[in-house]
Amino acid sequence: MKLVIAEKPSVAQSIAAVIGAAVKKDGYMQGNDYLVTWCVGHLVELASADSYNEKYAKWQYEDLPILPSDWKYVTSKGKEKQMKIIGELMKRTEVTELVAATDAGREGELIFRLVYEKLSCKKPVKRLWISSMEESSIDEGFRNLRNGSDYELLYQSALCRAKADWIVGINATRLFSVLYGQTLNVGRVMSPTLAMMVEREENISAFRVKPFYTVQLDLSGFIVSGEKLQDRKEAETLQNACDGQNVTIETVERKEKSEKPPKLYDLTTLQREANRQLGFTAEQTLEYVQSLYEKKLVTYPRTDSRYLTEDMKDSVPAVVETIAGFFSLQNPPVNMAQVIDNSKVSDHHAIIPTRSVKGCDIHSLPFGEQETLMLIVLRLVCAVGESCHYAETVITAKCNGVVFNAKGKTTLDNGWKAAEILYFARKKEQTQEEKDTALPPVDQGEVFSAKATIKEGKTSPPKHFTDDTLLSAMENANNAMEDTERKGIGTPATRAGILEKLIKTGLAERKGEKKTKHFIPTQKGTSLITVLPEAIKSVQLTAEWEEQLKQIEHGTLSPLIFLDGISHMTKDLVSTYEIIKGTDILFSSKTQSIGQCPRCKGSVVENKKGFCCENRDCGFALWKESKFFTAKKKTLTKTIATDLLKKGRASLTGCYSEKTGKTYDAIIILDDTGGQYVNFKMDFPAKKEARNK
Structure with a gap:
């Protein structure tokens, strides 16, 4: 019996329908000598810093750099049940082989392999590598399963990317947050992207209209x-x-x-076009095209190729004939020669519609998917047309x-x-x-x-970045000409997430009306780039790292050499960086801080529900409705919270005792161990004084 592991439940269902696993169970499907289950995105992830040492729960300069020698992995929160189901299926004696059916790309390979390694599975693995969710494609993929070992280098590349992001993100974020007294999120790709934004805004500000x-x-x-x-x-x-x-x-x-004619779409060019024509963000376009892929209407979206392979030359013309009807075109020309180039296709070919569009009622699709599909349909018709x-x-x-x-x-x-x-x-x-x-x-x-x-x-100043132009800048970080090799930062699959994280962490924002929205760095984002050293914000250096990850995938660079370089750079950063004087003005905050976070040294500010660290990744919070205080019929006030942060203790009078119904006075002591909730202890100085007399 074979155990098939897909990336999502919807994909697992499509696969199960083709291979005959029709019996639904809890967390999997069964039938025709197959078990089909699924991950829910990343089931396993790199462990947090405090899993290596409890002291890392608090952010302290003295603890940096944090460089694990033996990496730890944990099951993602909230996904323990599915992880347990997969583990039990793997252990079944009748299961003799696994089929990795996660998305056929770097991240998909990582998702499967981390689960496989975490569960210490040793059973042989085959790889399903397909570019379409159509039944015929799935069927052909299962008839031509590849050896899982063929993708070992792809896995190593993905793992190195994850570890490099962890090393830079954990150490640099803690370093700059501690030194400058507030949460400053730093990332291997995120920071160079922010640097490009800041540079663009500086050029706009310096521009003088003539x-x-x-x-x-x-x-x-x-x-x-x-x-x-x-x-x-x-x-x-x-x-x-x-x-x-x-x-x-x-x-x-x-x-x-x-x-x-224009070239076919890869993911980045599709995202750029959707932003120009429709005002969609890169993240929205990725969601729409991923949904279209799972609905079997387009081919695999996370591709960086704009060409098709030789074996597709006979099947694509029928698709073109079908979609030409969308534009009332009769007998459109189909020149396949100009869209086929095996040498320019690596893992996946360009994004095109599948044969399933023939029976699709396009108007029944959600608006975003409808418009995205029309762009993909239009591009294929144009790409195979005459000049x-x-x-x-x-x-x-x-x-x-x-x-x-x-x-x-x-x-x-x-x-x-x-x-x-x-x-x-x-x-x-x-x-x-x-x-x-x-x-x-x-x-x-x-x-x-x-x-x-x-x-x-x-004269016109340079234009603010949009999703379109920022994606272009990320894709072509070395400013290569059209016919030379481009070196980018991030990957087609990750760039959209990076843009959204810049907004989520308060380093940038989207501004504008209707379709055209611009990326503008916030005051905090600009200040961060001002104090970051070149090694962290350099677009060129990050692009070189991406090239090295490709070299790992192709077997021309050792993963150890790559990670040693990242670790060496991080050590140098921690040991040589000196705080820049006069940055109090740079990092002034409109929200008044009531004290310093005991965990990460960032700022604690008041909101409706409590007093929380500005760093969302830190998790420190003193909740106003904490049961510790409400049980005593007391309120956690701003004054009490300030004393707890400054002195580690605060006086509390008139506390209600649930046991006796009487009131008493006490000293509340902050007892934070870095867990999900902050703990408190109580001291009774009045009783101590009475005993001493």
């Missing part, structure tokens, strides 16, 4: 423009010199050009010895853009082609009478 002036000549049917001038008086002089004067056409150049052909005309003219220009564009054959035009028509939006203007036919030597005007403009 006016410029362009003299334009209206030649009764088209306009020619002169060069941009910085001086208005110079522009006025030129305007006066040309107004009402003869203008001679010097040259008329007409060139026919073509524009090749767009157009004529570009450039006219130069002279007036009083000064050269003026005009440029026009006329579409000759829409080619692949025909589908795009229909898509935008459906959305009642203009395409760029509809905005382009054609020039009227004119001849060299023709003379016109000019009406001169001045068009005033202003």
Whole structure:
């Protein structure tokens, strides 16, 4: 019997339906000599710092760096039941082989292998590696299961990524939080991404708007423009010199050009397009396309490839024929050669619709999924289409010895853009082609009478980052040209989460209206980047780390060498970093701190429910409705909380005794052991004094 372990319950159900495991049990399905169960995302994760030593529950500079030599793993909170079910299934004597059916990628491999290792399973493993949840794809995948050992390097790469994030995140976050007295979340990829945001905002702030002036000549049917001038008086002089004067056409150049179809989507380009066209965040697009994948409507989404493989050339045209109907296109051209390149496909090919879209009522899908699917459908139709052909005309003219220009564009054959035009028509939006203007036919030597005007403009500052442009910057951290190798930070699967974590931790925010929302670093985020050393915020260094993770996956770099480098950098950071003077102003907080957190040295602030550490990962909190106080018919006030944080103790008068019904006075002592809840002890100095007399 084979035990199949999927990543999610919905995926497990799809697999079970294909392989005949139809009997539902508690936490798994059974049938046809198969057991099918599932993880719930990450069932096993790297243990917290305090699992290595209880003293790490409190954040102290003296304890840094924390560098585990023997890594520990724990079952994720709330997922213990499913972990137990998997463990029991693995131990069954009739189970002779496991099938890893988690998502076919780096994170999916990690999810399965951590469960396998945590449960100390030794049974042989096969790997299901598919790019679609269609029944035919699942069926073919099970007929061609691969050896689990083939993915050992992928697992090592994923594990190194997780450990590197742990080392940098735990140590750097604690270091800077302790030194600067408030929670400052630092991450291996998160901090360089924030640094790019801060740099962009600095460039915007430093930008000084400059006016410029362009003299334009209206030649009764088209306009020619002169060069941009910085001086208005110079522009006025030129305007006066040309107004009402003869203008001679010097040259008329007409060139026919073509524009090749766009490439297919990988996850990042899909997220960018969805942000531009629809205003979806990267996280939203990932959720929508993942749901479409699980509904068997698109192929595997977490891919970094924009091409298909040779074995797909015969199956894709049928899909194109089906989806062309979405745009009322008849007999669309299908040039498969321009979308196939085996050398540019690693784990998974580009994202395309599956054959299941044929029977799909697209309007029954939730709005976000509907729009995302339409983008993927449109891109496939365009990518296999013919080039767009157009004529570009450039006219130069002279007036009083000064050269003026005009440029026009006329579409000759829409080619692949025909589908795009229909898509935008459906959305009642203009395409760029509809905005382009054609020039009227004119001849060299023709003379016109000019009406001169001045068009005033202003130089534009750099634009704030959007999900679209920030994803692009993360993907191309080394600013490579289109035909050279790009080096990015993060992966297609993790970038969306990084952007959301920047917002969640208060280091950045999204601002804007309607579709266009910008990433703006907060005052706290800007201050953090100001004090971070280059090693932590360097985009280039982080991109090199990502390249090293790829090298581990390909077997050209040892995991030990990679982690030694991360550990060495962390040791240097802790031992050499010196607090920057004058940062009290940088890290001033609008929320008044009532004291220092005894665990992480961050700030404790008041909210509706209690007095909590600003660091959400720390967990320290003094709850106003704590049973310790309510049982005594007392309230945990701000004064009491302040005394507990400052002195470790506070006086409490008139405490009610549930046993006697009487009241008494006591000293409340803070007894925090770093657990989920803060504990208290009581001291009775009055009784001690009485005994001493």
